[in-house]
Amino acid sequence: MKKITLAVIGAGCRGMYAYAPYLLENPHLGKIVAIAEPDDKKRDLFKKMYNIDENNVFKDWQSLLENDKIADAIIISNNDDDHFKPAKIALEKGYDVLLEKPMSNKLNEIIQLGDLAKIHEDKVFMVCHVLRYTPFFTELKRIIDSKELGELVNISHHENIGYWHFAHSYTRGNWRNSNETSPLILTKSCHDLDLLLWLTGKKCLNIASFGSLSHMKKENFIEGLMRDRCINCNIEPNCPYSAKKIYLEDNKIVASLNAVCTNPTKENLKKAIINGPYGRCVYKCDNNVVDHMVSILEFEDNVTATFNLSAFTKECTRTTKLMFTHGEIGANHMKNLIDVYKFGDNSHKIIYPKLQKSGHGGGDYGIIKDFISMVQNKNGDYKTSALESVESHIMAFAAEYSRLNKVVVNINEFKNKCFK
Numbered sequence: 046m047k048k049i050t051l052a053v054i055g056a057g058c059r060g061m062y063a064y065a066p067y068l069l070e071n072p073h074l075g076k077i078v079a080i081a082e083p084d085d086k087k088r089d090l091f092k093k094m095y096n097i098d099e100n101n102v103f104k105d106w107q108s109l110l111e112n113d114k115i116a117d118a119i120i121i122s123n124n125d126d127d128h129f130k131p132a133k134i135a136l137e138k139g140y141d142v143l144l145e146k147p148m149s150n151k152l153n154e155i156i157q158l159g160d161l162a163k164i165h166e167d168k169v170f171m172v173c174h175v176l177r178y179t180p181f182f183t184e185l186k187r188i189i190d191s192k193e194l195g196e197l198v199n200i201s202h203h204e205n206i207g208y209w210h211f212a213h214s215y216t217r218g219n220w221r222n223s224n225e226t227s228p229l230i231l232t233k234s235c236h237d238l239d240l241l242l243w244l245t246g247k248k249c250l251n252i253a254s255f256g257s258l259s260h261m262k263k264e265n266f267i268e269g270l271m272r273d274r275c276i277n278c279n280i281e282p283n284c285p286y287s288a289k290k291i292y293l294e295d296n297k298i299v300a301s302l303n304a305v306c307t308n309p310t311k312e313n314l315k316k317a318i319i320n321g322p323y324g325r326c327v328y329k330c331d332n333n334v335v336d337h338m339v340s341i342l343e344f345e346d347n348v349t350a351t352f353n354l355s356a357f358t359k360e361c362t363r364t365t366k367l368m369f370t371h372g373e374i375g376a377n378h379m380k381n382l383i384d385v386y387k388f389g390d391n392s393h394k395i396i397y398p399k400l401q402k403s404g405h406g407g408g409d410y411g412i413i414k415d416f417i418s419m420v421q422n423k424n425g426d427y428k429t430s431a432l433e434s435v436e437s438h439i440m441a442f443a444a445e446y447s448r449l450n451k452v453v454v455n456i457n458e459f460k461n462k463c464f465k
Protein backbone atom coordinates (compact mmCIF):
# COMPACT_ATOMS: atom_id res chain seq x y z
CA MET A 46 0.00 0.00 0.00
CA LYS A 47 1.40 3.40 -0.99
CA LYS A 48 2.30 5.65 1.94
CA ILE A 49 0.65 9.03 1.46
CA THR A 50 1.85 12.52 2.32
CA LEU A 51 -0.36 15.17 3.87
CA ALA A 52 -0.21 18.91 4.43
CA VAL A 53 -2.17 20.58 7.24
CA ILE A 54 -3.67 24.08 7.25
CA GLY A 55 -4.20 25.40 10.78
CA ALA A 56 -2.41 23.92 13.81
CA GLY A 57 -5.27 24.62 16.21
CA CYS A 58 -7.18 22.11 18.30
CA ARG A 59 -8.35 20.14 15.27
CA GLY A 60 -5.26 20.46 13.06
CA MET A 61 -2.86 19.55 15.85
CA TYR A 62 -4.79 16.92 17.79
CA ALA A 63 -7.82 15.48 15.94
CA TYR A 64 -6.46 13.73 12.84
CA ALA A 65 -2.69 14.23 12.62
CA PRO A 66 -1.85 11.99 15.63
CA TYR A 67 -3.35 9.06 13.70
CA LEU A 68 -0.42 9.35 11.29
CA LEU A 69 2.06 9.31 14.16
CA GLU A 70 0.43 6.12 15.42
CA ASN A 71 0.25 4.59 11.94
CA PRO A 72 3.45 5.68 10.18
CA HIS A 73 3.08 2.85 7.64
CA LEU A 74 0.05 4.70 6.18
CA GLY A 75 1.63 8.07 5.63
CA LYS A 76 3.27 11.19 6.98
CA ILE A 77 2.41 14.83 7.60
CA VAL A 78 4.95 16.75 5.54
CA ALA A 79 3.81 20.39 5.68
CA ILE A 80 2.09 22.86 7.99
CA ALA A 81 0.65 26.36 7.57
CA GLU A 82 -0.10 28.25 10.79
CA PRO A 83 0.24 31.97 11.62
CA ASP A 84 0.70 31.51 15.38
CA ASP A 85 4.44 31.09 16.06
CA LYS A 86 4.04 28.88 19.15
CA LYS A 87 1.53 26.54 17.54
CA ARG A 88 3.54 26.36 14.32
CA ASP A 89 6.74 25.46 16.19
CA LEU A 90 4.97 22.87 18.30
CA PHE A 91 3.38 21.27 15.25
CA LYS A 92 6.72 21.24 13.42
CA LYS A 93 8.32 19.49 16.37
CA MET A 94 5.50 17.03 17.04
CA TYR A 95 5.26 15.91 13.43
CA ASN A 96 8.91 16.36 12.47
CA ILE A 97 8.28 18.70 9.53
CA ASP A 98 11.12 19.84 7.29
CA GLU A 99 11.76 23.61 7.74
CA ASN A 100 11.19 24.17 3.98
CA ASN A 101 7.61 23.00 4.39
CA VAL A 102 6.67 25.21 7.34
CA PHE A 103 4.49 28.15 6.29
CA LYS A 104 2.97 31.12 8.06
CA ASP A 105 -0.41 30.81 6.37
CA TRP A 106 -2.30 28.73 3.84
CA GLN A 107 -1.72 31.33 1.15
CA SER A 108 2.05 30.76 1.19
CA LEU A 109 1.66 26.98 1.34
CA LEU A 110 -0.71 26.87 -1.61
CA GLU A 111 1.24 29.30 -3.81
CA ASN A 112 3.82 26.52 -4.14
CA ASP A 113 3.52 23.58 -6.48
CA LYS A 114 1.71 20.63 -4.92
CA ILE A 115 3.84 19.36 -2.03
CA ALA A 116 1.72 16.47 -0.72
CA ASP A 117 -0.88 13.99 -1.93
CA ALA A 118 -3.59 15.36 0.31
CA ILE A 119 -4.42 18.30 2.52
CA ILE A 120 -6.34 18.71 5.76
CA ILE A 121 -7.97 22.15 5.96
CA SER A 122 -8.57 22.88 9.62
CA ASN A 123 -8.24 26.62 9.98
CA ASN A 124 -11.11 28.84 11.12
CA ASP A 125 -14.62 28.61 9.68
CA ASP A 126 -14.57 31.95 7.82
CA ASP A 127 -11.63 30.98 5.63
CA HIS A 128 -12.33 27.49 4.30
CA PHE A 129 -13.58 28.28 0.82
CA LYS A 130 -10.47 29.72 -0.83
CA PRO A 131 -7.94 27.14 0.41
CA ALA A 132 -10.35 24.30 -0.46
CA LYS A 133 -10.92 25.68 -3.97
CA ILE A 134 -7.21 26.28 -4.66
CA ALA A 135 -6.20 22.91 -3.17
CA LEU A 136 -8.67 21.05 -5.41
CA GLU A 137 -7.47 23.01 -8.43
CA LYS A 138 -3.87 22.14 -7.58
CA GLY A 139 -4.77 18.46 -7.50
CA TYR A 140 -4.85 17.75 -3.75
CA ASP A 141 -7.27 15.29 -2.21
CA VAL A 142 -9.04 17.38 0.42
CA LEU A 143 -10.33 16.73 3.92
CA LEU A 144 -12.13 19.94 4.89
CA GLU A 145 -13.30 20.80 8.38
CA LYS A 146 -16.94 21.63 8.81
CA PRO A 147 -18.61 23.97 8.15
CA MET A 148 -17.58 24.04 4.48
CA SER A 149 -17.99 27.81 4.63
CA ASN A 150 -20.03 30.38 6.54
CA LYS A 151 -21.52 31.56 3.24
CA LEU A 152 -24.18 29.65 1.39
CA ASN A 153 -22.99 30.76 -2.06
CA GLU A 154 -19.48 29.44 -1.29
CA ILE A 155 -20.90 26.13 -0.08
CA ILE A 156 -22.77 25.75 -3.34
CA GLN A 157 -19.61 26.60 -5.29
CA LEU A 158 -17.73 23.92 -3.32
CA GLY A 159 -20.45 21.45 -4.35
CA ASP A 160 -19.84 22.46 -8.00
CA LEU A 161 -16.09 22.04 -7.50
CA ALA A 162 -16.69 18.55 -6.07
CA LYS A 163 -18.41 17.64 -9.34
CA ILE A 164 -15.69 19.20 -11.50
CA HIS A 165 -12.92 17.43 -9.54
CA GLU A 166 -14.75 14.14 -9.09
CA ASP A 167 -11.49 12.23 -9.52
CA LYS A 168 -10.30 13.81 -6.25
CA VAL A 169 -11.30 12.70 -2.77
CA PHE A 170 -13.16 15.62 -1.24
CA MET A 171 -14.66 14.98 2.18
CA VAL A 172 -16.07 17.22 4.91
CA CYS A 173 -15.35 16.26 8.54
CA HIS A 174 -18.79 14.96 9.47
CA VAL A 175 -17.03 12.69 11.91
CA LEU A 176 -20.14 11.33 13.64
CA ARG A 177 -20.91 9.14 10.64
CA TYR A 178 -17.69 7.30 11.51
CA THR A 179 -18.50 6.54 15.15
CA PRO A 180 -19.32 2.93 16.07
CA PHE A 181 -22.39 4.35 17.88
CA PHE A 182 -24.10 6.07 14.93
CA THR A 183 -22.89 3.34 12.58
CA GLU A 184 -24.81 0.83 14.71
CA LEU A 185 -27.96 2.99 14.61
CA LYS A 186 -27.66 3.16 10.83
CA ARG A 187 -27.19 -0.62 10.65
CA ILE A 188 -30.36 -1.27 12.65
CA ILE A 189 -32.39 1.18 10.56
CA ASP A 190 -31.18 -0.31 7.27
CA SER A 191 -31.69 -3.89 8.48
CA LYS A 192 -35.44 -3.16 8.95
CA GLU A 193 -35.43 -5.45 11.98
CA LEU A 194 -37.76 -2.94 13.67
CA GLY A 195 -39.73 -2.28 10.50
CA GLU A 196 -39.84 1.10 8.80
CA LEU A 197 -38.42 4.19 10.47
CA VAL A 198 -41.29 6.63 11.06
CA ASN A 199 -39.85 9.42 13.13
CA ILE A 200 -36.87 10.65 15.12
CA SER A 201 -36.57 12.82 18.19
CA HIS A 202 -32.98 14.01 18.29
CA HIS A 203 -31.40 16.15 21.01
CA GLU A 204 -28.10 17.96 20.93
CA ASN A 205 -27.36 18.51 24.62
CA ILE A 206 -24.52 21.01 24.31
CA GLY A 207 -23.76 21.11 28.06
CA TYR A 208 -23.93 24.40 30.01
CA TRP A 209 -20.13 24.60 30.44
CA HIS A 210 -19.41 23.70 26.82
CA PHE A 211 -21.84 26.36 25.66
CA ALA A 212 -20.11 28.93 27.89
CA HIS A 213 -16.73 27.87 26.49
CA SER A 214 -17.34 27.65 22.74
CA TYR A 215 -20.51 29.62 22.07
CA THR A 216 -20.35 32.47 24.60
CA ARG A 217 -16.66 33.16 25.16
CA GLY A 218 -15.05 31.20 22.34
CA ASN A 219 -14.69 30.94 18.57
CA TRP A 220 -18.33 30.34 17.66
CA ARG A 221 -20.06 32.93 19.84
CA ASN A 222 -20.99 35.49 17.20
CA SER A 223 -22.75 34.65 13.96
CA ASN A 224 -21.39 37.81 12.31
CA GLU A 225 -17.87 36.42 12.72
CA THR A 226 -18.73 32.78 12.10
CA SER A 227 -22.25 31.56 11.35
CA PRO A 228 -25.46 30.59 13.15
CA LEU A 229 -25.26 27.87 15.81
CA ILE A 230 -27.40 25.52 13.73
CA LEU A 231 -24.54 25.49 11.19
CA THR A 232 -21.45 25.67 13.43
CA LYS A 233 -22.66 23.16 16.00
CA SER A 234 -25.38 21.25 14.25
CA CYS A 235 -24.44 20.67 10.64
CA HIS A 236 -23.35 17.34 12.22
CA ASP A 237 -26.87 16.65 13.47
CA LEU A 238 -28.57 17.65 10.25
CA ASP A 239 -26.09 15.49 8.39
CA LEU A 240 -26.88 12.59 10.74
CA LEU A 241 -30.63 13.00 10.19
CA LEU A 242 -30.09 12.89 6.42
CA TRP A 243 -27.82 9.87 6.67
CA LEU A 244 -29.88 7.90 9.18
CA THR A 245 -33.19 8.41 7.37
CA GLY A 246 -31.57 7.97 3.96
CA LYS A 247 -34.16 10.46 2.70
CA LYS A 248 -34.20 14.01 1.42
CA CYS A 249 -35.49 16.73 3.72
CA LEU A 250 -38.57 18.45 2.24
CA ASN A 251 -39.61 21.09 4.78
CA ILE A 252 -38.16 22.62 7.91
CA ALA A 253 -39.45 25.01 10.60
CA SER A 254 -37.38 26.36 13.50
CA PHE A 255 -37.79 28.50 16.59
CA GLY A 256 -35.24 29.69 19.12
CA SER A 257 -33.37 32.60 20.66
CA LEU A 258 -30.53 33.70 22.91
CA SER A 259 -32.33 33.75 26.21
CA HIS A 260 -29.76 33.68 29.00
CA MET A 261 -26.13 34.61 28.41
CA LYS A 262 -26.74 38.20 27.43
CA LYS A 263 -26.14 41.69 28.76
CA GLU A 264 -29.70 42.06 30.12
CA ASN A 265 -28.79 39.43 32.72
CA PHE A 266 -25.66 41.25 33.90
CA ILE A 267 -26.28 42.78 37.34
CA GLU A 268 -24.36 46.07 37.55
CA GLY A 269 -22.62 46.61 40.88
CA LEU A 270 -22.75 42.94 41.80
CA MET A 271 -21.14 41.21 38.83
CA ARG A 272 -17.78 42.02 37.23
CA ASP A 273 -16.62 41.89 33.61
CA ARG A 274 -14.22 39.06 34.50
CA CYS A 275 -14.77 36.00 36.69
CA ILE A 276 -11.47 36.51 38.47
CA ASN A 277 -12.77 39.43 40.54
CA CYS A 278 -16.53 38.82 40.47
CA ASN A 279 -18.61 38.78 43.68
CA ILE A 280 -21.00 36.08 42.54
CA GLU A 281 -18.32 33.86 40.96
CA PRO A 282 -18.43 31.21 43.72
CA ASN A 283 -22.11 30.62 42.96
CA CYS A 284 -21.97 30.94 39.18
CA PRO A 285 -21.95 27.64 37.24
CA TYR A 286 -20.47 29.46 34.25
CA SER A 287 -17.45 30.71 36.23
CA ALA A 288 -14.24 30.50 34.17
CA LYS A 289 -12.35 29.62 37.35
CA LYS A 290 -14.60 26.62 37.87
CA ILE A 291 -14.60 25.54 34.24
CA TYR A 292 -10.87 25.87 33.54
CA LEU A 293 -9.16 25.50 36.92
CA GLU A 294 -11.38 23.30 39.05
CA ASP A 295 -13.68 21.05 37.02
CA ASN A 296 -12.15 18.44 34.79
CA LYS A 297 -14.92 18.63 32.26
CA ILE A 298 -13.23 20.64 29.59
CA VAL A 299 -9.80 19.04 29.51
CA ALA A 300 -10.03 18.35 25.77
CA SER A 301 -10.59 22.04 25.02
CA LEU A 302 -7.96 23.60 27.30
CA ASN A 303 -5.67 24.01 24.31
CA ALA A 304 -8.12 26.58 22.98
CA VAL A 305 -7.61 28.70 26.11
CA CYS A 306 -3.81 28.80 25.84
CA THR A 307 -1.13 26.90 23.94
CA ASN A 308 0.47 25.22 26.93
CA PRO A 309 -2.40 24.81 29.38
CA THR A 310 -0.57 24.47 32.69
CA LYS A 311 -2.47 25.77 35.77
CA GLU A 312 -0.26 28.86 35.76
CA ASN A 313 -0.85 29.63 32.06
CA LEU A 314 -4.58 28.99 32.41
CA LYS A 315 -4.75 31.45 35.29
CA LYS A 316 -3.03 34.10 33.16
CA ALA A 317 -5.41 33.38 30.26
CA ILE A 318 -8.42 33.83 32.54
CA ILE A 319 -7.11 37.14 33.84
CA ASN A 320 -6.34 38.56 30.40
CA GLY A 321 -7.89 36.49 27.66
CA PRO A 322 -11.36 36.02 26.18
CA TYR A 323 -12.05 32.85 28.17
CA GLY A 324 -12.07 34.77 31.48
CA ARG A 325 -14.92 37.07 30.49
CA CYS A 326 -18.25 37.11 32.30
CA VAL A 327 -20.73 35.14 30.21
CA TYR A 328 -23.18 38.02 30.61
CA LYS A 329 -20.65 40.51 29.21
CA CYS A 330 -19.41 38.84 26.00
CA ASP A 331 -19.92 39.82 22.39
CA ASN A 332 -21.98 36.68 21.73
CA ASN A 333 -25.21 36.56 19.77
CA VAL A 334 -25.83 32.92 18.78
CA VAL A 335 -28.97 31.23 20.11
CA ASP A 336 -28.75 29.15 23.27
CA HIS A 337 -31.77 27.01 22.37
CA MET A 338 -33.36 26.16 19.07
CA VAL A 339 -35.92 23.59 18.10
CA SER A 340 -36.54 22.42 14.53
CA ILE A 341 -39.26 20.31 12.96
CA LEU A 342 -38.29 18.45 9.82
CA GLU A 343 -40.29 16.59 7.20
CA PHE A 344 -38.47 14.05 5.05
CA GLU A 345 -39.54 12.03 2.02
CA ASP A 346 -42.01 9.17 2.56
CA ASN A 347 -43.68 10.90 5.53
CA VAL A 348 -40.69 10.45 7.84
CA THR A 349 -40.56 13.28 10.40
CA ALA A 350 -38.02 14.48 12.96
CA THR A 351 -37.66 17.00 15.71
CA PHE A 352 -34.26 18.38 16.57
CA ASN A 353 -33.74 20.11 19.90
CA LEU A 354 -30.50 22.03 20.40
CA SER A 355 -29.90 23.39 23.89
CA ALA A 356 -27.17 24.92 26.04
CA PHE A 357 -29.03 24.08 29.22
CA THR A 358 -28.05 20.51 29.86
CA LYS A 359 -25.91 18.80 32.45
CA GLU A 360 -24.38 16.37 30.01
CA CYS A 361 -22.67 17.09 26.77
CA THR A 362 -24.15 14.39 24.59
CA ARG A 363 -26.51 13.56 21.78
CA THR A 364 -29.62 11.61 22.70
CA THR A 365 -31.81 10.10 20.02
CA LYS A 366 -35.13 8.31 20.04
CA LEU A 367 -35.97 6.43 16.86
CA MET A 368 -39.52 5.26 16.34
CA PHE A 369 -40.25 2.44 13.91
CA THR A 370 -43.39 0.59 12.82
CA HIS A 371 -42.30 -2.43 14.91
CA GLY A 372 -40.08 -1.07 17.63
CA GLU A 373 -38.29 1.76 19.32
CA ILE A 374 -34.71 2.75 20.06
CA GLY A 375 -33.45 5.06 22.80
CA ALA A 376 -29.81 6.03 22.40
CA ASN A 377 -27.28 8.13 24.31
CA HIS A 378 -24.04 8.82 22.51
CA MET A 379 -21.79 9.70 25.45
CA LYS A 380 -23.12 6.77 27.46
CA ASN A 381 -22.51 4.67 24.34
CA LEU A 382 -25.86 3.02 24.98
CA ILE A 383 -28.43 1.83 22.44
CA ASP A 384 -31.63 0.47 23.95
CA VAL A 385 -33.59 -1.55 21.39
CA TYR A 386 -37.18 -2.57 22.07
CA LYS A 387 -39.22 -4.71 19.69
CA PHE A 388 -43.01 -4.40 19.92
CA GLY A 389 -45.11 -7.49 20.53
CA ASP A 390 -42.58 -10.02 21.72
CA ASN A 391 -41.25 -7.72 24.45
CA SER A 392 -37.71 -8.45 23.31
CA HIS A 393 -35.44 -5.83 24.74
CA LYS A 394 -31.71 -5.56 24.26
CA ILE A 395 -29.08 -3.03 25.19
CA ILE A 396 -26.17 -2.61 22.82
CA TYR A 397 -22.87 -0.98 23.80
CA PRO A 398 -21.05 -0.46 20.49
CA LYS A 399 -17.35 -1.26 20.65
CA LEU A 400 -15.62 1.88 21.89
CA GLN A 401 -12.88 3.28 19.71
CA LYS A 402 -10.06 5.58 20.66
CA SER A 403 -10.04 9.26 19.59
CA GLY A 404 -12.29 12.29 19.80
CA HIS A 405 -15.99 12.35 18.91
CA GLY A 406 -16.49 8.78 20.10
CA GLY A 407 -13.98 7.39 17.63
CA GLY A 408 -15.20 9.54 14.72
CA ASP A 409 -12.01 11.60 14.39
CA TYR A 410 -9.79 8.61 13.74
CA GLY A 411 -12.59 6.90 11.80
CA ILE A 412 -12.74 9.65 9.21
CA ILE A 413 -8.99 10.12 8.78
CA LYS A 414 -8.55 6.37 8.41
CA ASP A 415 -11.19 6.31 5.69
CA PHE A 416 -9.80 9.42 4.02
CA ILE A 417 -6.30 7.89 3.83
CA SER A 418 -7.71 4.68 2.42
CA MET A 419 -9.65 6.67 -0.20
CA VAL A 420 -6.55 8.63 -1.17
CA GLN A 421 -4.52 5.43 -1.39
CA ASN A 422 -6.84 3.36 -3.51
CA LYS A 423 -9.96 5.46 -4.12
CA ASN A 424 -12.19 2.75 -2.69
CA GLY A 425 -12.50 3.17 1.06
CA ASP A 426 -15.72 3.00 3.01
CA TYR A 427 -16.76 6.32 1.47
CA LYS A 428 -19.41 7.21 4.03
CA THR A 429 -19.48 10.91 3.32
CA SER A 430 -18.70 13.27 0.48
CA ALA A 431 -18.57 17.01 0.05
CA LEU A 432 -21.59 16.83 -2.26
CA GLU A 433 -23.70 15.19 0.47
CA SER A 434 -22.45 17.72 2.98
CA VAL A 435 -23.80 20.54 0.80
CA GLU A 436 -27.30 19.19 1.55
CA SER A 437 -26.99 19.38 5.33
CA HIS A 438 -25.42 22.83 5.12
CA ILE A 439 -28.35 24.06 3.00
CA MET A 440 -30.73 22.63 5.64
CA ALA A 441 -28.93 24.63 8.33
CA PHE A 442 -29.36 27.87 6.38
CA ALA A 443 -33.01 27.01 5.73
CA ALA A 444 -33.57 26.39 9.46
CA GLU A 445 -32.02 29.72 10.35
CA TYR A 446 -34.12 31.46 7.69
CA SER A 447 -37.20 29.83 9.21
CA ARG A 448 -36.26 30.93 12.74
CA LEU A 449 -35.64 34.52 11.72
CA ASN A 450 -38.67 34.86 9.47
CA LYS A 451 -41.11 32.60 11.32
CA VAL A 452 -42.00 30.60 8.21
CA VAL A 453 -41.93 26.96 7.18
CA VAL A 454 -39.18 26.63 4.57
CA ASN A 455 -39.58 24.30 1.63
CA ILE A 456 -36.07 23.03 0.97
CA ASN A 457 -36.48 22.73 -2.80
CA GLU A 458 -37.79 26.26 -3.15
CA PHE A 459 -35.01 27.48 -0.85
CA LYS A 460 -32.45 25.63 -2.97
CA ASN A 461 -33.84 27.04 -6.21
CA LYS A 462 -33.46 30.53 -4.78
CA CYS A 463 -29.92 29.75 -3.65
CA PHE A 464 -28.84 28.21 -6.96
CA LYS A 465 -30.12 31.19 -9.03
Ligand SMILES: NC(=O)c1ccc[n+]([C@@H]2O[C@H](COP(=O)([O-])OP(=O)(O)OC[C@H]3O[C@@H](n4cnc5c(N)ncnc54)[C@H](O)[C@@H]3O)[C@@H](O)[C@H]2O)c1
Pocket residue numbers: 054055056057058059060081082083084087104105106107122123124125127145146147173174175219304405
Ligand atom coordinates in the same frame (compact mmCIF):
# COMPACT_ATOMS: atom_id res chain seq x y z
N1 LIG B 1 -15.42 18.11 12.85
C1 LIG B 1 -15.70 18.53 14.06
O1 LIG B 1 -16.41 17.87 14.80
C2 LIG B 1 -15.14 19.84 14.55
C3 LIG B 1 -15.03 20.09 15.92
C4 LIG B 1 -14.50 21.31 16.32
C5 LIG B 1 -14.12 22.24 15.36
N2 LIG B 1 -14.28 21.97 14.04
C6 LIG B 1 -13.88 22.93 13.00
O2 LIG B 1 -12.47 22.81 12.79
C7 LIG B 1 -11.91 24.08 12.42
C8 LIG B 1 -10.78 24.42 13.38
O3 LIG B 1 -11.31 24.46 14.68
P1 LIG B 1 -10.32 24.52 15.94
O4 LIG B 1 -11.14 24.21 17.12
O5 LIG B 1 -9.10 23.73 15.65
O6 LIG B 1 -9.98 26.08 15.95
P2 LIG B 1 -8.61 26.75 16.39
O7 LIG B 1 -8.89 28.21 16.51
O8 LIG B 1 -8.06 26.02 17.57
O9 LIG B 1 -7.65 26.47 15.15
C9 LIG B 1 -7.68 27.17 13.95
C10 LIG B 1 -6.25 27.47 13.56
O10 LIG B 1 -6.20 28.04 12.26
C11 LIG B 1 -5.15 28.98 12.28
N3 LIG B 1 -5.23 29.93 11.16
C12 LIG B 1 -5.81 31.16 11.13
N4 LIG B 1 -5.58 31.75 9.93
C13 LIG B 1 -4.84 30.87 9.20
C14 LIG B 1 -4.27 30.93 7.89
N5 LIG B 1 -4.41 32.00 7.08
N6 LIG B 1 -3.56 29.86 7.46
C15 LIG B 1 -3.40 28.76 8.26
N7 LIG B 1 -3.92 28.67 9.51
C16 LIG B 1 -4.62 29.71 9.97
C17 LIG B 1 -5.31 29.66 13.62
O11 LIG B 1 -4.15 30.39 14.01
C18 LIG B 1 -5.60 28.48 14.52
O12 LIG B 1 -4.43 27.92 15.08
C19 LIG B 1 -13.07 25.06 12.46
O13 LIG B 1 -13.57 25.25 11.19
C20 LIG B 1 -14.09 24.37 13.36
O14 LIG B 1 -15.42 24.77 13.14
C21 LIG B 1 -14.76 20.78 13.63
